[in-house]
Amino acid sequence: xxxxxxxxxxxxxxxxxxxxxxxxxxxxxxxxxxxxxxxxxxxxxxxxxxxxxxxxxxxxxxxxxxxxxxxxxxxxxxxxxxxxxxxxxxxxxxxxxxxxxxxxxxxxxxxxxxxxxxxxxxxxxxxxxxxxxxxxxxxxxxxxxxxxxxxxxxxxxxxxxxxxxxxxxxxxxxxxxxxxxxxxxxxxxxxxxxxxxxxxxxxxxxxxx
Amino acid sequence: xxxxxxxxxxxxxxxxxxxxxxxxxxxxxxxxxxxxxxxxxxxxxxxxxxxxxxxxxxxxxxxxxxxxxxxxxxxxxxxxxxxxxxxxxxxxxxxxxxxxxxxxxxxxxxxxxxxxxxxxxxxxxxxxxxxxxxxxxxxxxxxxxxxxxxxxxxxxxxxxxxxxxxxxxxxxxxxxxxxxxxxxxxxxxxxxxxxxxxxxxxxxxxxxxxxxxxxxxxxxxxxxxxxxxxxxxxxxxxxxxxxxxxxxxxxxxxxxxxxxxxxxxxxxxxxxxxxxxxxxxxxxxxxxxxxxxxxxxxxxxxxxxxxx
Numbered sequence: 001x002x003x004x005x006x007x008x009x010x011x012x013x014x015x016x017x018x019x020x021x022x023x024x025x026x027x028x029x030x031x032x033x034x035x036x037x038x039x040x041x042x043x044x045x046x047x048x049x050x051x052x053x054x055x056x057x058x059x060x061x062x063x064x065x066x067x068x069x070x071x072x073x074x075x076x077x078x079x080x081x082x083x084x085x086x087x088x089x090x091x092x093x094x095x096x097x098x099x100x101x102x103x104x105x106x107x108x109x110x111x112x113x114x115x116x117x118x119x120x121x122x123x124x125x126x127x128x129x130x131x132x133x134x135x136x137x138x139x140x141x142x143x144x145x146x147x148x149x150x151x152x153x154x155x156x157x158x159x160x161x162x163x164x165x166x167x168x169x170x171x172x173x174x175x176x177x178x179x180x181x182x183x184x185x186x187x188x189x190x191x192x193x194x195x196x197x198x199x200x201x202x203x204x205x206x207x208x209x
Numbered sequence: 210x211x212x213x214x215x216x217x218x219x220x221x222x223x224x225x226x227x228x229x230x231x232x233x234x235x236x237x238x239x240x241x242x243x244x245x246x247x248x249x250x251x252x253x254x255x256x257x258x259x260x261x262x263x264x265x266x267x268x269x270x271x272x273x274x275x276x277x278x279x280x281x282x283x284x285x286x287x288x289x290x291x292x293x294x295x296x297x298x299x300x301x302x303x304x305x306x307x308x309x310x311x312x313x314x315x316x317x318x319x320x321x322x323x324x325x326x327x328x329x330x331x332x333x334x335x336x337x338x339x340x341x342x343x344x345x346x347x348x349x350x351x352x353x354x355x356x357x358x359x360x361x362x363x364x365x366x367x368x369x370x371x372x373x374x375x376x377x378x379x380x381x382x383x384x385x386x387x388x389x390x391x392x393x394x395x396x397x398x399x400x401x402x403x404x405x406x407x408x409x410x411x412x413x414x415x416x417x418x419x420x421x422x423x424x425x426x427x428x429x430x431x432x433x434x435x436x437x438x439x440x441x442x443x444x445x446x447x448x449x450x451x452x453x454x455x456x457x458x459x460x461x462x463x464x465x466x467x468x469x470x471x472x473x474x475x476x477x478x479x480x481x482x483x484x485x486x487x488x489x490x491x492x493x494x495x496x497x498x499x500x501x502x503x504x505x506x507x508x509x510x511x512x513x514x515x516x517x
Binding site for chain 2: 021168
């Protein structure tokens with residue numbers, strides 16, 4: 001309920017303040033288990049991807065985010081879990097006996113759709129960094145779940161890391177063809193990287209120095 | 210309810226749109242070529258005319274807000290497609306904030322401030338806001354491009370809204386609403402007429418380095434059509450006499466063309482085909498209002514000089 005109200009508001013704000021140019025929206029998974037993989041530039045990334053989904057399906061869509069950031073205080077943790085619907089992942093875990101991806105496995109087993117940012121951090125806006133391999137473990141465990149790459153541009157300009165002032169920009173959201181499990185993790189990561197480099201070269205983006 | 214001249218004009222626009230849609234429908238059914246863009250474009254016209262009609266009939270304030278929104282979308286499109294500097298995020302924010310302020314002057318009937326707010330105050334303020342970041346690399350380019358966008362998307366377009374608050378005159382009871390309708394209709398019709406004449410008879414290119422599809426035949430055909438239409442419509446909704454109506458028709462037709470190729474030059478420089486994808490079949494909002502950025506201020510001052 002709270003989540004629906006929050007994301008209705010987000011939807012309106014995203015449409016009015018930002019404005020999205022979405023290519024191939026129909027490729028977004030309509031049912032789980034599935035994994036949406038996106039590049040990460042801004043807190044807006046999750047908001048926008050959630051805003052693209054129909055409100056009725058929000059409870060089955062789970063952004064995966066860093067526990068050390070989103071669950072750092074009880075209040076933040078409550079908001080992250082109940083309003084944003086986040087699944088926490090430990091980025092730096094001392095305890096090696098617990099698999100940090102356990103929450104993700106569980107959600108996929110329950111036919112949920114995960115939203116994952118394998119860059120690990122928002123980093124410098126509008127610059128992609130190396131992809132972390134976590135996602136390949138998920139794909140290996142659930143080889144039938146489609147992995148859908150989504151490349152976004154402009155959100156890091158609108159709200160970069162370290163800023164609280166939202167400046168309106170039109171943003172591009174390019175959805176790519178889903179990747180099916182190729183048989184091993186290295187091959188999987190390679191095709192994911194390949195897919196992202198294709199999507200990011202679909203348009204000449206205005207420079208932002 | 211008694212129908213006023215302005216209502217008849219709106220009814221005329223809807224009738225024209227219906228007629229055009231029927232023609233497009235028949236042509237697209239008969240033609241073997243892919244006409245989906247033309248069909249999409251016609252559908253978008255329905256949406257735009259509907260928004261405009263509703264705003265127009267509901268209230269003047271709503272119409273002013275609609276123009277402020279158009280400026281906002283256009284400026285956002287402009288800022289999204291040009292190279293910008295990270296250091297200027299705050300400056301862009303100020304530029305956006307100038308939109309409600311500028312349209313408030315319109316709402317407030319405050320002509321003196323309306324006419325100088327962007328070309329004087331924002332012109333002086335933006336470079337100041339930009340230098341506060343103390344990043345001088347690209348400073349000139351940045352303040353130049355930001356100010357130009359503000360003039361084009363906000364200052365120019367706000368003149369259309371200012372037409373709206375001009376009072377009725379003894380010659381014309383339609384007042385500002387009639388003038389605005391006259392400007393918008395002729396500007397948009399001129400675009401369509403130039404496009405259509407060009408498609409049918411276009412041979413000699415007029416300015417191939419900027420816009421390879423524009424031809425002399427399209428340009429002259431459009432100018433002639435708009436010229437005649439202006440003289441026909443002016444007595445209905447404006448105080449213009451025949452000579453002034455003819456001059457206004459020429460002004461709108463020629464300025465509209467110049468506005469169109471100016472935005473084309475900008476797009477060529479940036480290497481993009483459309484300014485955005487907001488209006489299916491047309492491209493971005495700047496693609497639709499490019500002519501208006503030139504016709505609105507020129508027609509406004511033409512009217513103001515002769516009649517107000």
